[in-house]
Structures are given as structure tokens and as C-alpha cells.
Amino acid sequence: MAGDHLSAYHYFPLKWLESGVLMRHTAAMLELSNLSLSVSIQGERVDAVSAVSLRLAPGRVLGLVGESGCGKSLTAQAMLRLGEHQGVEKSSGDIRLDGKSLFDMSEEQLRTVRGGHIAMIFQEPMTALNPVFSIGSQICEVIRLHLDMNKQQAHQRAIDLLQDVGMQDVEQILKQYPDSLSGGMRQRVLIAMAMAADPDYIIADEPTTALDVSVQKRIIALLLNLQKKRNLGLLLVTHDFGLVAEMCDDVAVMYAGQIVESGSVAEIFDHPAHPYTRALMACRPEVSSPGKALPVISGQVPPPGRWPSGCHFAKRCPLAADDCNNPVAADAWSRENHVTRCLHVGEPS
Ligand SMILES: Nc1ncnc2c1ncn2[C@@H]1O[C@H](COP(=O)(O)OP(=O)(O)OP(=O)(O)O)[C@@H](O)[C@H]1O
Ligand SMILES: [Mg+2]
Known part of the structure; x- marks a missing residue:
């Protein structure tokens, strides 16, 4: 280490x-x-x-x-x-x-x-995704902004990226909108987007x-x-x-x-x-005694x-x-x- x-x-x-x-x-x-x-x-x-x-x-x-x-x-x-x-x-x-x-x-x-x-992954995936665009169009937009790819190549890369972040039925997911995904799935999408341009x-x-x-x-x-x-x-x-x-x-x-x-x-x-x-x-x-309240630092930043x-x-x-x-x-x-x-x-x- x-x-x-x-x-x-x-x-x-x-x-x-x-x-x-x-x-x-x-x-x-x-x-x-x-x-x-x-x-x-x-x-x-x-x-x-x-x-x-x-x-x-x-x-x-x-x-x-x-x-x-x-x-x-x-x-x-x-x-x-x-x-x-x-x-x-x-x-x-x-x-x-x-x-x-x-x-x-x-x-x-x-x-x-x-x-x-340098890519950023934010705390709240919903604020980082645009609710009015499909997952596919948002990932492809990032890909095409950074890489010299046509629509088909970008679509294929989006599929690969979503598979890389452990998603299944990715063709289907590309067509979906952010609010139809769970928080964990959205965060996976954001991680895929962060990886889009290597x-x-x-x-x-x-x-x-x-x-x-x-x-x-x-x-x-x-x-x-x-x-x-x-x-x-x-x-x-x-x-x-x-x-x-x-x-x-x-x-x-x-x-x-x-x-x-x-x-x-x-x-x-x-x-x-x-x-x-x-x-x-x-x-x-993990270091506090079971059943006991967690210690806190008194006072404020x-x-x-x-x-x-x-x-x-x-x-x-x-x-x-x-x-x-x-x-x-x-x-x-x-x-x-x-x-x-x-x-x-x-x-x-
Ligand atoms: N744009 C801004 N204008 C004025 N004050 C700000 C701005 N951004 C952050 N601050 C203030 O700067 C301090 C540090 O904010 P920051 O968001 O970096 O904290 P943090 O360590 O990330 O906290 P948290 O763990 O809650 O996310 C806070 O007091 C915050 O209110
Ligand atoms: Mg913070």
C-alpha cells in the first residue's frame, strides 16, 4: 500500500x-x-x-x-x-x-x-442525468463529444460500456429514461458515462x-x-x-x-x-461497541x-x-x- x-x-x-x-x-x-x-x-x-x-x-x-x-x-x-x-x-x-x-x-x-x-461521478445520479433524454442518447452524446465515432460505433460502445458496469439487457436499457431506473442502476449508468472516453x-x-x-x-x-x-x-x-x-x-x-x-x-x-x-x-x-450509540465529535466545523x-x-x-x-x-x-x-x-x- x-x-x-x-x-x-x-x-x-x-x-x-x-x-x-x-x-x-x-x-x-x-x-x-x-x-x-x-x-x-x-x-x-x-x-x-x-x-x-x-x-x-x-x-x-x-x-x-x-x-x-x-x-x-x-x-x-x-x-x-x-x-x-x-x-x-x-x-x-x-x-x-x-x-x-x-x-x-x-x-x-x-x-x-x-x-x-478526468471524469467525475457525482453523489446524486438523478441530478447528473437529464430526465428528458434516453440513457442511450446521453451515453452516445458523451462518446461522440470525445471520440471520433459515428452513430453506430457510438451505439456499440455504449453497449460495451453498460456491459462493463455489470448491466444486463443493455439494448433495452439504452432506450429507457433515467426515472425508470433504480438508484443503483442510474449510478452504474453514470459510471459507464464516466468511462466513455477512457x-x-x-x-x-x-x-x-x-x-x-x-x-x-x-x-x-x-x-x-x-x-x-x-x-x-x-x-x-x-x-x-x-x-x-x-x-x-x-x-x-x-x-x-x-x-x-x-x-x-x-x-x-x-x-x-x-x-x-x-x-x-x-x-x-465497525470499531464502536455493539448496542452503544456511535461516538460523535462534539462541536461543529x-x-x-x-x-x-x-x-x-x-x-x-x-x-x-x-x-x-x-x-x-x-x-x-x-x-x-x-x-x-x-x-x-x-x-x-
Ligand atoms: N458556491 C458556494 N458559495 C458559497 N459557499 C459555498 C459554495 N460552495 C460551498 N460553499 C461552502 O463551503 C464549505 C465547504 O463546502 P463543500 O461542499 O466543499 O463541503 P463538503 O466537505 O463537500 O461537505 P459534504 O460532506 O456535506 O458534502 C461549506 O461551508 C459550504 O457551505
Ligand atoms: Mg460534498
């Missing part, structure tokens, strides 16, 4: 990576470096994502975890430069696909990137949250299977640490707009260092604009001390495959 790309991340000082010293030599990669995003709240622009650095490599699964409102979706959508029409703006940093900045690309280049190189990276934002537990498991197994078969780089956004253990090679924990801890899944699960990561892990249903000047987690943290009122560097503590934004690692909580 040791993360090749994350190991580079941790062997060298963050500032080298962020200044681009090492990035020029990196292989295929989707990288966020020092990315801050602002949103408008009550007429004021405030950062909702702060100096986030993440790297997604082909063949690897990176989990992005954190409570609601921490900035996971904003970060995930930024990887395709989505969200800008909803008032989200870059305040600093960069996003590079194989070394090229997404911010230097024309609209046409971005259209090729979206779906062609992307290198998939961004999956809570892809199973809207589904029944048994369907969730099957969809996750399907995603993982496709990821392996196609050597995809997969970003999985989730609340669920259990899912991270099952699916991911690497994990980044997000709290109030910042990455507070990241590293290989093996390392973080064995040695969670940040008090927030530990608290999230303690809230997993501060919204953008209300972040404290020091450690964002300090108000809820059992280890908080006076020095936590000063800003804490992203790599306040690090070792191989592991970096965390905390000044009190190792202290009992």
Missing part, C-alpha cells in the same frame, strides 16, 4: 514541491498545489479551501475524508475547474494535469480534459451515499474493479473511514478547508497522528469566514494548548508516508 507518489511528497520538503522544483520531473499526475478557493458569503469573499496540496497518480486510489462542510466537494470539483459558475474562485495555487496548468487552458482544452482525461482519472464525490447499503457495496466493488483494470487514478470523496480502509492506497483528511493529515492508508490507520483523524476513526461503526487564526481544529481538540492559537504549518510533523498539521503529535489525548 505504500504510496509511491506520496513517498516523494514526504521525502522532500513541501516547499520544494510547491515551488515546482520536483513537479517538472514528475510523471503522469493530477496535482493540486497550494490551492486556495474563495466563495462569496454575505457579499464577502472568503476562503473555503486553504492551501490544499494533493496528488493523484494513475493506478492509485486517494481517499479524501472529513465531516460535512470541510471543503471536500469544492476541492474535488476544482480538479475539473467546475464550481466557478457558482461563484467559486481560485485565490492562489495551481492545478496541473501532467505538468500543464488547468488555469492556462482554453475553454476548448478544458472541454477535452473534462470527461476525456479517462485517466476519476473524481468520485460520495458516489454511493444516496444508495442502499447493499447496493453501495456492489457499486464500490465495481468502481474498484474498473480502477484496477484501467489503471485509473481515482479520488474518492467520502465521510466513511471504513470505505477508505477498503478501497484506498492513500488518504488525505480535510478539516475546515485544510488538509490536516495525509499519507498511505497503511501508515495512517496504524498511526493516526492528528487528533481530528483519531476522532473520525473512533466514530467508525467552523464555516468559511469563521476559521480561527491558529489551528482550525483547536476549539474541538482535546490536546489544544496556547501555541495552537498560532498558524500551524501543513507539515508541522512528518515522517515517511505521513505528514500532519499538528504541534502536539504523540501526546496522549
Whole structure:
């Protein structure tokens, strides 16, 4: 599970990576470096994502975890430069696909990137599918947008894609409309659409949250299977640490707009260092005692604009001390495959 790309991340000082010293030599990669995003709240622009650095490599699964409102979706959508029409703006940093900045690309280049190189799978399949077009016409449209295919070839590819995502009677399904399919089937259709142009990276934002537990498991197994078969780089956004253990090679924990801890899944699960990561892990249903209520982290995530000047987690943290009122560097503590934004690692909580 040791993360090749994350190991580079941790062997060298963050500032080298962020200044681009090492990035020029990196292989295929989707990288966020020092990315801050602002949103408008009550007429004021405030950062909702702060100096986030993440790297997604082909063949690897990176989990992005954190409570609601921490900035996971904003970060995930930024990887395709989505969200800008909803008032989200870059305040600093960069996003590079194989070394090229997404911010230097024309609209046409971005259209090729979206779906062609990086595809997104959303949480709620019904909002991502158009209710007035058949499944077939929607899949074929994506195929023909990215691949040089005539109608018949696109139709055949749509059949292959639906079979790849485990669907049967696919000719029939192509004729159906989204509202005649179950949630699980719709999510399979969206996964097929995401695979339509053979992307290198998939961004999956809570892809199973809207589904029944048994369907969730099957969809996750399907995603993982496709990821392996196609050597995809997969970003999985989730609340669920259990899912991270099952699916991911690497994990980044997000709290109030910042990455507070990241590293290989093996390392973080064995040695969670940040008090927030530990608290999230303690809230997993699989580690709580049967019959007992799940533990919750008391307090709330501060919204953008209300972040404290020091450690964002300090108000809820059992280890908080006076020095936590000063800003804490992203790599306040690090070792191989592991970096965390905390000044009190190792202290009992
Ligand atoms: N377009 C926007 N305009 C203003 N505020 C926004 C916008 N998008 C997100 N926010 C705010 O930014 C913060 C982070 O939102 P985001 O959707 O990224 O959280 P999340 O971690 O994905 O949460 P969840 O787990 O509930 O999906 C939230 O406080 C949210 O209200
Ligand atoms: Mg979200």
C-alpha cells in the first residue's frame, strides 16, 4: 500500500514541491498545489479551501475524508475547474494535469480534459442525468463529444460500456429514461458515462451515499474493479473511514478547508497522528461497541469566514494548548508516508 507518489511528497520538503522544483520531473499526475478557493458569503469573499496540496497518480486510489462542510466537494470539483459558475474562485495555487496548468487552458482544452482525461461521478445520479433524454442518447452524446465515432460505433460502445458496469439487457436499457431506473442502476449508468472516453482519472464525490447499503457495496466493488483494470487514478470523496480502509492506497483528511493529515492508508490507520483523524476513526461503526450509540465529535466545523487564526481544529481538540492559537504549518510533523498539521503529535489525548 505504500504510496509511491506520496513517498516523494514526504521525502522532500513541501516547499520544494510547491515551488515546482520536483513537479517538472514528475510523471503522469493530477496535482493540486497550494490551492486556495474563495466563495462569496454575505457579499464577502472568503476562503473555503486553504492551501490544499494533493496528488493523484494513475493506478492509485486517494481517499479524501472529513465531516460535512470541510471543503471536500469544492476541492474535488476544482480538479475539473467546475464550481466557478457558482461563484467559486481560485485565490492562489495551481492545478496541473501532467505538468500543464488547468488555469492556462482554453475553454476548448478544458472541454477535452473534462470527461476525456478526468471524469467525475457525482453523489446524486438523478441530478447528473437529464430526465428528458434516453440513457442511450446521453451515453452516445458523451462518446461522440470525445471520440471520433459515428452513430453506430457510438451505439456499440455504449453497449460495451453498460456491459462493463455489470448491466444486463443493455439494448433495452439504452432506450429507457433515467426515472425508470433504480438508484443503483442510474449510478452504474453514470459510471459507464464516466468511462466513455477512457479517462485517466476519476473524481468520485460520495458516489454511493444516496444508495442502499447493499447496493453501495456492489457499486464500490465495481468502481474498484474498473480502477484496477484501467489503471485509473481515482479520488474518492467520502465521510466513511471504513470505505477508505477498503478501497484506498492513500488518504488525505480535510478539516475546515485544510488538509490536516495525509499519507498511505497503511501508515495512517496504524498511526493516526492528528487528533481530528483519531476522532473520525473512533466514530467508525465497525470499531464502536455493539448496542452503544456511535461516538460523535462534539462541536461543529467552523464555516468559511469563521476559521480561527491558529489551528482550525483547536476549539474541538482535546490536546489544544496556547501555541495552537498560532498558524500551524501543513507539515508541522512528518515522517515517511505521513505528514500532519499538528504541534502536539504523540501526546496522549
Ligand atoms: N458556491 C458556494 N458559495 C458559497 N459557499 C459555498 C459554495 N460552495 C460551498 N460553499 C461552502 O463551503 C464549505 C465547504 O463546502 P463543500 O461542499 O466543499 O463541503 P463538503 O466537505 O463537500 O461537505 P459534504 O460532506 O456535506 O458534502 C461549506 O461551508 C459550504 O457551505
Ligand atoms: Mg460534498
